[in-house]
Amino acid sequence: MLTLKLAFKNVTKAGLRTWLNVLILSFAYVLIIWTDGLYDGMSKQVVGDMIDMEIGGGQFWERNYDKFDPFTIDDAYAPIPENLEELVKNNEATPVLFRASVIFPQGRVQSAILKGIDPNQKVLKFPSEYLNTGESDYIPGLIGSRMAKNSGLKNGDIVTVRWQDVNGTFDATDIEIVNVISSYVQTIDNGQIWIPLKSLQEMIGATNVATVIVLHKDIETIPSGSPLWEFKDHNFLLADFYNYLDRKGMGSAIMYGLLMAMALLAIFDTQVLAIFRRRKEMGTMMALGMTRGGVIRLFTLEGTMHGILAIIIGTIYGLPILYFSAVNGIAMPEAVEQVGLSLNSTLYPVYGIGLFLSTSLIMFISVIVVSFLPTRKIARLNPTDALRGKIA
Amino acid sequence: MTNEELIIAQDLSKDYPIGGDFFRALDGINLSVKQGEFSGIIGPSGSGKTTLLNIIGALDTPSDGSVNVLGNKVENMTHTESANLRNNFLGFIFQTYNLLPVYNVYENVEFPLLLQKIEKLQREEMVMQALEWVGLTNKAKSRPSQLSGGESQRVAIARAMVKKPKIVLADEPTANLDADNSHHILKTMVKLNEELNTTFLFSTHDEKVISYLKRKIMLNDGKLVDDILVN
Known part of the structure; x- marks a missing residue:
């Protein structure tokens, strides 16, 4: 309970540091949902067009x-x-x-x-x-x-x-x-x-x-x-497309992974920077009687709170953007046609509750991990080294 | 250990690895500090003052020998035990103040009490009393960035004293202060030493601090070279 109170206090009082962290995280959160929604929308649209124009009900x-x-x-x-x-x-x-x-x-x-x-x-x-x-x-x-x-x-x-x-x-x-x-x-x-x-x-x-x-x-x-x-039936007639999607799915998973890795790198960078800048603070806390476990819990919880805030903030500004793009669609450039993708000139992303929940969960867990790792490293330092601001 | 001896160091040595070799920072120190002392470890830079203070404060461990602080053998303590010792019985004052930057003065002083899980009302009372000791009740809501060096160090003293520790360890507390502020700080500490019978142990080479000490423990090249009681 004390750790929770202190983490909340640190997060709310850190001002700009907190909001920068939260903004970067929330951008990544919204971007991942948007990209995935676009991909889902593209698949559904292509299947819909194929049914309407070629394969009908079988x-x-x-x-x-x-x-x-x-x-x-x-x-x-x-x-x-x-x-x-x-x-x-x-x-x-x-x-x-x-x-x-x-x-x-x-x-x-x-x-x-x-x-x-x-x-x-x-x-x-x-x-x-x-x-x-x-x-x-x-x-x-x-x-x-x-x-x-x-x-x-x-x-x-x-x-x-x-x-x-x-x-x-x-x-x-x-x-x-x-x-x-x-x-x-x-x-x-x-x-x-x-x-x-x-x-x-x-x-x-x-x-x-x-x-x-x-x-x-x-x-x-x-x-x-x-x-x-x-x-x-549809399963047979759409099998090629689904196979194509599976192959693209691999590519898409790699793309998703890359995007997530970039987002996590940004989070990790920000968290590492924030935490390494605060190693003297950690040393002081240890000198004042906080245990190593307490310091790790506190800083990890702070990172987690950043993640929660990012999800809330991302939802607040991301929902209208995602809703707008889902309703009005996204105009596809001609270049997409030239690379062999047969897509409508306007793509309508599809966002499901599962996408929101899974992305939120991944974001949440990732933030905990990237907050925990650098904190653990610093907390392992001798308090005297941390007090001197020595790098782990 | 007698009832009065809070700190006992026996054949204390500390080595730091440098390349493939070791640097001996402390070499066979024997020392005891009694309750209520206002004493200082004095010596030039690199003589081992801070190392000795850190070991006494259970922030570091000896390579050889033994240090007994309030009945606890520092060399045998786990991280949690040493954290508990610092939390309950030791106060630290650092050369660079080390105030927590996002907290205001009140919250900085309150921090050790939060770790001790003291009730809110009692905490308020204790924090305000500590701020009164150092004359900073009017700065309770200020952030560390809004304080002068002297004020910051007084907050650090209040933070060290708020839980009424048995021992306060002060590492070069006046190194970043001008003469006026240094004397103000030192007088505050003398007053607290007399009123609360708190044991103060400094590490310093500042003449102003040395002039206030009642016991001067002289270190040179990691060895205790003299121990002078001042009447």
Whole structure:
């Protein structure tokens, strides 16, 4: 109780020293929560976009389709089964047909996957309505901004495309790029041209066939599959992303560790500086009859109080900042796009109570440790050395 | 040890390691100090005065020999036991005052009483009495940074005296003070020595302090070379 009283007295009476310590600690506290929230927000946003624009509430895959084997694409088509046909009519599912092709943009040769989708589908938030161009000499095509960049194609360009039909015969036609969509989901963009489903079915010479059938994200009951169609749930469809996150998670953990280490270094530096500057004070306290254990407890408790104050102060000024960034989002610079991350132009951080609690706990324990270590070292000194201000 | 002998040093030696060798700071000191003495260890710089005072104050331990302070063998005491001895029976006055910078005068003087877990009302009474002894009741709320050197040392005396210790150990208490302040401080200590029968043991080479001493213990190169009682 005495130690607590003395620590409280020392902390409250130290004025600027206390507030400098507390400010540095609170900056680190808020920064760690902000960074982690941003990372969580990014993950949730990417998953949300993928569900909205690509994978819906799950997909039925034609058995031959293997997304890691491009040679399976041309064999991966089958008639849409009756039970799923019903869902398609009710706007609860939409079929998509894939076909490997070669395009010739500006005289160059480039491989691309043709994807046929119903321009009137309401299942995905994919802007397929651009493919409703009415009468035209060319098949309308949609590409994403990354594809546009890689191929040099732009809105209004005509590009020749060559493919094999179901009989293995090569054929070619021209596609008019009717829109370049800015998509955040890389997997519907890179190396792909979206055209109307019916056009692609005609091009390959097979009617009412698809490679995947995407269910609406709000669908309540998953229909049964068939020998030709296998259901793939979110766990499967998002596995790549989650693996990517895990790999990024390692990087993120290292980043988190580095950030925490920097924060702790700042805390440690400040604490060490404060405590080493006070070694004469410790010597005096020992000369006046305080035990070594008492000195260690007192200075460690002071550091702990700094940690508690930092959490309180950080919460007071950090909450409005974190709330503001969670509501209004954080604008991402274009450079992020260039390094290969497909992110929205505005990211919305997500802060959970767990994040607050875990960061507070880590901060709390860290402050205790970095206060204890230098104090213990000084308290081990002979009181006469501490009185002389000798360095441990 | 008789009832009056508070400090007894027998064949006391202290060595400090220097490189691969040792430096002998104290060499076979034999000494006893009785209750109520106003005595000083006198000698030039490096003669071992502060080392002797620190060992008597249980802040350091001897390399050889024995020191008995109030019935406690300093060389055998644990850290906690020596802290308790200092807390309950010894008062320290330092050359550089060593006031706790964030506390005001009142709180600095109160600190040893807090360690003794004395009740608040009694503490208040004792602190104000100690401040009265040194004439600083009007500075109770001042911070150490607002005090002159003389005032700071008077606070240090009040802090050393507040718990009415058996022995006060003063290491060069006037080294940083001018002549007027030095005499003021010394007169205060003489008064406390006479009124409370507290034993004072100085370490000094200041002539002003020496002129007040009733016993002069002369050290040179770590050896006790003379011990003079002044009538």
